[in-house]
Amino acid sequence: MSQHPPLTVKVWGDFACFTRPEMKVERVSYPVITPSAARGVLESIFWKPEIWWRIQEIQVLRPVKHFSILRNEVNRVCLKTPASQGSIHKTQYSMVFCAI
Numbered sequence: 001m002s003q004h005p006p007l008t009v010k011v012w013g014d015f016a017c018f019t020r021p022e023m024k025v026e027r028v029s030y031p032v033i034t035p036s037a038a039r040g041v042l043e044s045i046f047w048k049p050e051i052w053w054r055i056q057e058i059q060v061l062r063p064v065k066h067f068s069i070l071r072n073e074v075n076r077v078c079l080k081t082p083a084s085q086g087s088i089h090k091t092q093y094s095m096v097f098c099a100i
Contacts (some may be wrong), residue, residue: 004057004099010063011041012092031064037073038095088090 013035018030018037034043035055042053067089 005095006098008093008094008096009042009045010094012062012090014090016088016091018088029066031066031088032060033058033091033093033095038093038097042095042097051071051099053097055095055097057096059094059096060092061094062090064091065089 016029016033017027018032018034019026026066035058038055038058039053042055046053065088
């Protein structure tokens, strides 16, 4: 098996939410993209069934800015306290990865 050099991809977006599993009701985001989310981004761009991607490094290229959204997540009855979501605004990351 030949060793391939690492590749770098820059990803960005207006909004992001990398949900923390310990927060059951409110969706609170990790401050940086998680390795599993980064792998998902790469697989959505460079998907092949015979290739697995390993994330080697994640760099934050733009300072992280948090914001909150309050919303009601029920269908019929309005809650007195709406659910809140802590998300990230104007994100930009550089991901170094290699094929395994």
